[in-house]
Amino acid sequence: MTSAESSPLILLHDKDNVLACRRRINSGETLLIDGTTIAARGTIEVGHKLARVDLGPGDVVLKYGVPIGSITQPTRIGEHVHTHNMKSDYIAITTRRSTGEEKKS
Amino acid sequence: MMLGYQRSDGRKGIRNVIVVAYLVECAHHVARRIVDVSADMDVHLIGFPGCYPNAYSLRIMKNLCVHPNVGGVLLVSLGCEGFNREALHAAVAATGRPVETLVIQERGGTVSTIATGVNAVAAMKASIAQTPRVPIGLEDLVIATVCGGSDGTSGLTANPAVGKCFDRLVERGSTCIFEETGELIGCEHIMAERAVTPALGAEIEACVAKAAHYYTVMGYGSFAPGNADGGLTTQEEKSMGAYAKSGESPISGVIKPGDVPPSNGLYLLDVVPDGEPRFGFPNINDNAEIVELIACGAHITLFTTGRGSVVGSAISPVIKICANPDTYKRMPDDMDVDAGRILNGEATLDEVGGEIFDKIVALAAGGRSISEALGHQEFILTYKSFEPVGPACLPLRARRA
Numbered sequence: 001m002t003s004a005e006s007s008p009l010i011l012l013h014d015k016d017n018v019l020a021c022r023r024r025i026n027s028g029e030t031l032l033i034d035g036t037t038i039a040a041r042g043t044i045e046v047g048h049k050l051a052r053v054d055l056g057p058g059d060v061v062l063k064y065g066v067p068i069g070s071i072t073q074p075t076r077i078g079e080h081v082h083t084h085n086m087k088s089d090y091i092a093i094t095t096r097r098s099t100g101e102e103k104k105s
Numbered sequence: 106m107m108l109g110y111q112r113s114d115g116r117k118g119i120r121n122v123i124v125v126a127y128l129v130e131c132a133h134h135v136a137r138r139i140v141d142v143s144a145d146m147d148v149h150l151i152g153f154p155g156c157y158p159n160a161y162s163l164r165i166m167k168n169l170c171v172h173p174n175v176g177g178v179l180l181v182s183l184g185c186e187g188f189n190r191e192a193l194h195a196a197v198a199a200t201g202r203p204v205e206t207l208v209i210q211e212r213g214g215t216v217s218t219i220a221t222g223v224n225a226v227a228a229m230k231a232s233i234a235q236t237p238r239v240p241i242g243l244e245d246l247v248i249a250t251v252c253g254g255s256d257g258t259s260g261l262t263a264n265p266a267v268g269k270c271f272d273r274l275v276e277r278g279s280t281c282i283f284e285e286t287g288e289l290i291g292c293e294h295i296m297a298e299r300a301v302t303p304a305l306g307a308e309i310e311a312c313v314a315k316a317a318h319y320y321t322v323m324g325y326g327s328f329a330p331g332n333a334d335g336g337l338t339t340q341e342e343k344s345m346g347a348y349a350k351s352g353e354s355p356i357s358g359v360i361k362p363g364d365v366p367p368s369n370g371l372y373l374l375d376v377v378p379d380g381e382p383r384f385g386f387p388n389i390n391d392n393a394e395i396v397e398l399i400a401c402g403a404h405i406t407l408f409t410t411g412r413g414s415v416v417g418s419a420i421s422p423v424i425k426i427c428a429n430p431d432t433y434k435r436m437p438d439d440m441d442v443d444a445g446r447i448l449n450g451e452a453t454l455d456e457v458g459g460e461i462f463d464k465i466v467a468l469a470a471g472g473r474s475i476s477e478a479l480g481h482q483e484f485i486l487t488y489k490s491f492e493p494v495g496p497a498c499l500p501l502r503a504r505r506a
Binding site for chain 1: 259292295317326332335336338411430
């Protein structure tokens with residue numbers, strides 16, 4: 001982990017374009033990302049991730065220095081990156097409301 | 106000093122468990138009552154529910170019944186099911202372990218079979234108390250790892266801490282097994298580079314490709330709703346976190362369920378069935394994976410969890426390593442190790458890896474893990490189908506021969 005111990009954000013690899021949350025981040029909380037100060041856009045829970053830079057549809061998301069999927073919606077620096085704006089490049093995930101009968105896309 | 110139980114095949118156990126095994130769901134209640142009435146934390150229930158025969162489940166049951174942690178075996182059969190009880194009985198008897206088969210239809214039904222079974226367990230308990238105790242070292246141990254209820258913290262704390270522990274164990278001559286190729290999708294190329302031979306690297310890539318195909322046909326990845334609640338967005342993100350459990354040692358081989366690694370070092374267990382999907386999901390839950398790891402000889406399973414799993418296992422103890430500090434606060438009485446301290450800067454990965462290592466030594470010396478002390482003895486075995494591994498999968502085959 002390369003981030004300062006006091007930061008709530010962890011940069012796992014220099015190449016990454018997302019940061020992992022060491023603890024819950026509250027909406028509006030001031031975050032320092034690569035020298036830029038921004039206000040957190042929404043509450044983000046421990047273990048979740050946020051954008052290190054502005055990202056757009058088709059951008060490959062890098063975590064641990066490797067691709068973990070791609071962006072589907074415009075996403076600004078400091079914004080939560082999750083199922084609403086990112087997808088797998090291998091296999092779709094499912095939710096508790098999935099029935100198992102959905103058509104494969 | 107750690108003292109183990111000497112078995113006739115040369116392996117050593119850290120427990121001396123009696124297993125009571127039902128051979129079809131119709132015999133489950135009788136077997137469970139025998140275990141309940143025996144009221145002994147070292148009498149465990151295992152079994153297979155199906156009535157149709159299946160080579161995989163027979164092989165797994167054989168391997169479980171002659172596992173180094175098992176001292177004696179009671180088989181409970183209804184009588185008309187397809188399970189080859191004679192072959193299983195013979196395999197156990199060949200090792201010198203006490204074994205008895207009770208056929209409910211020949212024993213006069215439920216009540217008399219339970220009474221006979223309880224007496225048989227008590228007699229076995231007295232006889233296995235004589236099992237020779239011998240010094241057991243880290244080089245005798247097979248340690249497995251699995252993750253369950255993963256979240257975004259798993260890949261930051263508990264999984265890499267297990268990786269650190271695995272590196273230490275491999276250095277000291279232990280055998281370590283990691284698994285679930287469906288949760289290694291996306292990691293296949295970096296993993297292949299760690300193989301001890303290029304041909305083994307190609308086998309690793311092939312078994313992950315098989316997993317990707319299998320899960321695609323099933324329509325689901327190895328990804329539960331709780332994974333997403335906990336911050337994991339994609340299968341490949343979950344994979345990268347899961348992969349960290351393997352540490353950094355070279356990968357010595359690929360095995361399939363029921364294969365005991367032929368040498369020390371780090372092994373990958375290929376859990377995805379061969380051929381076109383036939384019997385459903387590769388492993389329907391975490392305990393199905395743990396059972397396969399135990400069938401490969403695992404003495405202890407290191408179980409990392411972010412969301413908060415509570416399970417243990419029959420036969421071999423489970424050490425629970427909690428990745429998420431909030432989860433640990435909610436359910437501390439189910440966790441052996443609090444790896445979430447890493448997130449708060451209260452401990453390093455190396456320190457937590459060392460704690461896990463110390464827990465292994467304590468368990469091998471006779472201590473109980475938390476899930477074990479709570480009586481967790483989950484077990485599940487279902488239908489599957491495998492081909493044997495190819496020659497490139499076991500380049501170190503000769504080392505232990």
